[in-house]
Amino acid sequence: xxxxxxxxxxxxxxxxxxxxxxxxxxxxxxxxxxxxxxxxxxxxxxxxxxxxxxxxxxxxxxxxxxxxxxxxxxxxxxxxxxxxxxxxxxxxxxxxxxxxxxxxxxxxxxxxxxxxxxxxxxxxxxxxxxxxxxxxxxxxxxxxxxxxxxxxxxxxxxxxxxxxxxxxxxxxxxxxxxxxxxxxxxxxxxxxxxxxxxxxxxxxxxxxxxxxxxxxxxxxxx
Amino acid sequence: xxxxxxxxxxxxxxxxxxxxxxxxxxxxxxxxxxxxxxxxxxxxxxxxxxxxxxxxxxxxxxxxxxxxxxxxxxxxxxxxxxxxxxxxxxxxxxxxxxxxxxxxxxxxxxxxxxxxxxxxxxxxxxxxxxxxxxxxxxxxxxxxxxxxxxxxxxxxxxxxxxxxxxxxxxxxxxxxxxxxxxxxxxxxxxxxxxxxxxxxxxxxxxxxxxxxxxxxxxxxx
Numbered sequence: 001x002x003x004x005x006x007x008x009x010x011x012x013x014x015x016x017x018x019x020x021x022x023x024x025x026x027x028x029x030x031x032x033x034x035x036x037x038x039x040x041x042x043x044x045x046x047x048x049x050x051x052x053x054x055x056x057x058x059x060x061x062x063x064x065x066x067x068x069x070x071x072x073x074x075x076x077x078x079x080x081x082x083x084x085x086x087x088x089x090x091x092x093x094x095x096x097x098x099x100x101x102x103x104x105x106x107x108x109x110x111x112x113x114x115x116x117x118x119x120x121x122x123x124x125x126x127x128x129x130x131x132x133x134x135x136x137x138x139x140x141x142x143x144x145x146x147x148x149x150x151x152x153x154x155x156x157x158x159x160x161x162x163x164x165x166x167x168x169x170x171x172x173x174x175x176x177x178x179x180x181x182x183x184x185x186x187x188x189x190x191x192x193x194x195x196x197x198x199x200x201x202x203x204x205x206x207x208x209x210x211x212x213x214x215x216x217x218x219x220x221x222x
Numbered sequence: 223x224x225x226x227x228x229x230x231x232x233x234x235x236x237x238x239x240x241x242x243x244x245x246x247x248x249x250x251x252x253x254x255x256x257x258x259x260x261x262x263x264x265x266x267x268x269x270x271x272x273x274x275x276x277x278x279x280x281x282x283x284x285x286x287x288x289x290x291x292x293x294x295x296x297x298x299x300x301x302x303x304x305x306x307x308x309x310x311x312x313x314x315x316x317x318x319x320x321x322x323x324x325x326x327x328x329x330x331x332x333x334x335x336x337x338x339x340x341x342x343x344x345x346x347x348x349x350x351x352x353x354x355x356x357x358x359x360x361x362x363x364x365x366x367x368x369x370x371x372x373x374x375x376x377x378x379x380x381x382x383x384x385x386x387x388x389x390x391x392x393x394x395x396x397x398x399x400x401x402x403x404x405x406x407x408x409x410x411x412x413x414x415x416x417x418x419x420x421x422x423x424x425x426x427x428x429x430x431x432x433x434x435x436x437x438x439x440x441x442x443x
Contacts, residue, residue, distance in 0.1 A: 011311050018303070078298055079298045083312065087287075088288035
């Protein structure tokens with residue numbers, strides 16, 4: 001099974017390496033939003049510092065929608081999704097492979113964006129371990145849920161517009177928990193960041209389990 | 223089976239033995255592609271009997287899929303990957319050895335210079351050759367070819383003809399949906415017309431001509 005997962009993830013990452021969609025399109029889009037938030041808040045440093053965790057995670061979720069859409073489009077374009085069905089690869093392996101590649105891409109964007117908020121918002125980091133751990137936990141959840149909902153929409157033509165409507169409400173718990181955990185790590189909110197990080201891991205585990213269990217049905221029906 | 227709310231292939235009956243090649247002909251929308259996709263296990267039958275390679279499609283479509291070589295209208299290739307990367311990925315995904323993968327590429331006479339070219343830069347014919355090579359690498363027991371000659375040059379068309387003949391000679395079964403009757407008729411064993419959800423067997427054109435001549439001769443007497 002691991003070989004199948006690595007094969008699918010490797011294929012998606014190779015496609016990303018060629019197309020550079022995450023690096024050349026999704027990351028600049030995310031940075032642009034961060035800059036626009038700065039304009040909207042009139043470059044008010046205290047306000048920006050206070051709201052940095054929330055603005056950061058809203059931006060990550062919006063950028064993730066683009067990455068999820070790209071991940072689905074790769075399979076839908078020339079009927080490769082049906083090709084995967086014909087290979088006999090386990091649907092759970094396809095889910096895990098695609099989720100792993102998506103998580104890697106979102107992590108890349110998240111790291112670039114973290115640098116951007118440190119530069120543009122003058123964000124400071126009090127607890128680096130908490131920040132990195134909560135970042136990984138949140139991105140795991142976003143990647144798993146994104147892959148699951150991407151498969152749900154499959155080859156439907158309306159997926160570009162339907163995907164954000166379906167996915168963003170589902171990711172609301174990630175937004176809340178990751179914002180709190182980041183708030184603690186950046187010293188802007190007095191809360192237990194590790195408790196919120198535990199919630200993020202639980203969310204990720206739930207969606208990984210759901211994806212493994214349901215991906216076969218979703219691939220057959222869409 | 224249903225396409226949306228409408229029944230498709232409501233009266234289709236088709237029995238294909240190992241070592242046989244069958245041409246499916248019929249007007250656009252008659253159900254040829256649907257029949258091929260059904261046989262590939264990509265569509266779920268609604269009623270009737272559907273057994274492919276000894277497997278009941280009502281019970282288990284998944285075990286049939288890796289044993290068929292389906293080449294449809296879409297290439298099933300990844301545009302951003304090169305020809306070599308596509309061949310390697312699909313071969314590994316199907317558990318095919320590297321030597322089989324290379325042999326399939328050579329069989330389809332894919333120009334070696336194209337191996338490092340992304341699929342999105344290929345012509346329609348070159349894509350078709352690559353898609354056929356992906357299917358050939360798996361050495362399928364059942365070939366399901368939907369307009370396999372489309373977009374190919376003369377050399378490619380000849381290769382497809384030999385692919386069909388060789389697959390049947392090797393004991394495989396081949397179903398070819400095509401509008402290019404003159405091209406496919408010489409290389410297949412049987413002819414089936416798909417029309418209005420029904421399948422109608424028809425004789426080989428030479429047999430038909432002979433029957434027609436006999437009939438005319440009888441009338442003249």
